Amino acid sequence: MSGKAQRMPESVSKVETSFKELVDLEVRTATDTAVKNLTSDKAKDMYKNMEDIRNFEENAKRYFAAGEIPGFVHLYAGEEAIATGVCAHLTDEDYITSTHRGHGHCVAKGGDLKGMMAEIFGKATGLGKGKGGSMHIADIDKGILGANGMVGGGFGIATGAAIRNKYKKSDRVVVCFFGDGAANEGVFHECLNMASIWKLPIVFVNENNFFAEATPQWYSSASNTIAERAVAYNMPGVRVNGKDVAGVYETAGEAIERARKGEGPTLIECVTYRNHGHFEGDEQTYKADFGEEKEWADVDPLNVFREYAIENGLVTEEELDKLREESIKDVEEAVKFAQESPEPEPEALYEDVFAD
Amino acid sequence: MSKEKLFMQAINEALDQAMEKDEDVILLGEDIAGGANVKHLEEKNEDSWGGTMGITRGLMPKYGRERVIDTPISEMGYMGAAVGMAVTGLRPVPELMFNDFIGFALDSILGQGSKMRYMFGGKATVPMTVRTMHGAGASAAAQHSGSYYGMLGSIPGVKVVVPATPYDAKGLMLSAIEDNNLVMFFEDKTLYGTKGDVPDEYYTIPIGEAAIKRGGEDLTIVTIGKMLFVGLEVAEILEKDNVSVEVIDLRTVAPWDQETVIESVKKTGRLIVIDEANPHNNTATDIASVVSDRAFDYLDGPIKCVCAPNTPVPFAANLEKLYIPNADKVLREAAEIIDDLKA
Structure with a gap:
């Protein structure tokens, strides 16, 4: 990593003059060869997937505001390119661990939209029978080892799944998604260290959206970037533009390939922005709604990919619009399913504490 | 056949028989073999400590370092890893050297392993047995002598076993490892040297029976x-x-x-x-x-x-x-x- 990178100034008032510099530190975007690895079908799948996440989140926001979705909702909209670009390389056999902001990861890993929506509505037909909720969406059969209400809660689980894969001599990989906040949990360091000494088939995918709740990354991290911490654990650390799905896809592809071949873990920092509050209802007074921060916030990964895909002849605008319509319809059906589903029966309170 | 055995031998024998029976049983913890990557030990396929009290001695030479994993001193990391191993189909037996170290490892038990099945609608199974040592009487002072089985036992989704005799220790350990849930197995450090009759063969004692x-x-x-x-x-x-x-x-x-x-x-x-x-x-x-x-x-x-x-x-x-x-x-x-x- 370059030693030239400057720390963000301590005063928040100066952020507007240097936010771009923070975003741009050593950041990768899709190379010219990335497009060669993208088939037209893959591009369509990825776009549909990003639309699904976006529409899922917009509906989550709507029905939370309407009082139909209870509890806490942490929205992923704006960060779609990361979950989509990474999970595009995975099958149901591979594992992911997710975060409290996990809807996007679960959609990208093949989570059923209806089951997910019913879950966040607290309905019996949800993936967790309505007993987990937004922060605990999981589908073991799809390799989704759970969203997680504990910041950093996925590190250990992902590391263990990777130990399993290595022990079973399987070529399955594990992706551990985590935010910039979780990078400051001790277990981040413990698990990167263990993954490296044991050369585990795992990719640590950091989503640096610059905010851990109401605290900026440039305040809470002693290192300029999350990626450069990889040096301490003797693994590659790469920083990629997290709004560029082609770039994420390319970078994640290399890391996942490395993991599958038994060459060990990689840390990828995807630079993005948290367009929503920490939770719905957060007034977000800590954000600068102007200048470079606003400009970066306004970069929409879906539009970035639309332009990229059209420019490179992967899809037509009409095809993209059609996918968008399909997605809107799919998510509407999921909402309808959730709304019409029954609440859990009272006895469900006591079920599934222990396995037989 | 039954022989008089030490409490510690009873546990070692249980772990040995569980590992023999099921290749998905994997031990992990700090120094449970000891001496990883030490050349003179590797050449002879020998362990070093075999656990801080020698409870897991001899298991690494028999089953290899893939199944008797010495971890870094990272309780939160490897206890979390045990949860991940369990939920993906292995049957890990992590060792928390002293139950007093639970603070470092607790999220894996309180926040993750104990709740997964419930939160995920009954679709996750977490078959893991956490071995840990407790008890006063060894001049180990305040951070190595507590007894926290009650505290852990108050968590829904966790089973807690505290054997008093070598016979019970072996049978309960084998039950714990067979169990499809998160079981915490408490070993009193002052009992390791006590003796009692222990059958040589594999047997279980039901969890939950006094x-x-x-x-x-x-x-x-x-x-x-x-x-x-x-x-x-x-x-x-x-x-x-x-x-x-x-x-x-x-x-x-x-x-x-x-x-x-x-x-x-x-x-x-x-x-x-x-x-x-x-x-x-x-x-x-x-x-x-x-x-x-x-x-x-x-x-x-x-x-x-x-x-x-x-x-x-x-x-x-x-x-x-x-x-x-x-x-x-x-x-x-x-x-x-x-x-x-x-x-």
Whole structure:
């Protein structure tokens, strides 16, 4: 990593003059060869997937505001390119661990939209029978080892799944998604260290959206970037533009390939922005709604990919619009399913504490 | 065939037989083999410590470092990894060297492993057995001597086992590893050197069943872990006063065997619980609460809980001796409720 990178100034008032510099530190975007690895079908799948996440989140926001979705909702909209670009390389056999902001990861890993929506509505037909909720969406059969209400809660689980894969001599990989906040949990360091000494088939995918709740990354991290911490654990650390799905896809592809071949873990920092509050209802007074921060916030990964895909002849605008319509319809059906589903029966309170 | 074996041998034998039976059983923890990547040991396929107390000695040479994994000192990381291993189909047996280190590892148990099945709608299974060491009496001081089985046992989704004899230790360990849930297995460090008859063959003891170690008619004493021996000592002493004591070794703290305890109290009308944990919100207070609720009409006197004081474990030998519940303390409490019997 370059030693030239400057720390963000301590005063928040100066952020507007240097936010771009923070975003741009050593950041990768899709190379010219990335497009060669993208088939037209893959591009369509990825776009549909990003639309699904976006529409899922917009509906989550709507029905939370309407009082139909209870509890806490942490929205992923704006960060779609990361979950989509990474999970595009995975099958149901591979594992992911997710975060409290996990809807996007679960959609990208093949989570059923209806089951997910019913879950966040607290309905019996949800993936967790309505007993987990937004922060605990999981589908073991799809390799989704759970969203997680504990910041950093996925590190250990992902590391263990990777130990399993290595022990079973399987070529399955594990992706551990985590935010910039979780990078400051001790277990981040413990698990990167263990993954490296044991050369585990795992990719640590950091989503640096610059905010851990109401605290900026440039305040809470002693290192300029999350990626450069990889040096301490003797693994590659790469920083990629997290709004560029082609770039994420390319970078994640290399890391996942490395993991599958038994060459060990990689840390990828995807630079993005948290367009929503920490939770719905957060007034977000800590954000600068102007200048470079606003400009970066306004970069929409879906539009970035639309332009990229059209420019490179992967899809037509009409095809993209059609996918968008399909997605809107799919998510509407999921909402309808959730709304019409029954609440859990009272006895469900006591079920599934222990396995037989 | 049965032979006299040490408590520590019984556990080692259980782990060995579980590993022999099922290749998905994997041990991990700090120095459970010891000497990883040390050339002169590798050349001879030898372990070093085999666990800080030597409990897992010999298992690495037999099963290899893939199945007896020495971890860095990263309790949160490797306990979390054990949860990940379990939920993806392995049957890990992580060792938390001292139960006092639980603070580092707790999220994996409290936040993750114990709740997954419930949160994920019954679709996750977390078959893991956490081995850990507890107990005062070894001059190990406040950070290596506590007894936190009650605390862990209060978490839904966690089973907690505290054996007192080598026979129970082996059978309960094999049950714990076969169990499809998160089981915490507490080993009292002062019991490792005790002896008892242990069958050579594979056998299990059901989790959740207490054992009546001595039958009696006048007073029920429920014990946890090594407090069994305090209970038996008290029973011997009171026998001389013609007081007949029933001693129940709880063996499993969560879920504890309510039926056996309630049946006994219905017969004797008197109950003392001996628990080495600190005195509040522990297993003893839970038993007292349940018994007073379910068997109030059968009680001839107050339920007595004899526990450690509400202090950390002291280092000085004389103070540590005062800390641990003993026969004198139990007899003082007993005197209040058996007075009429002795007269």
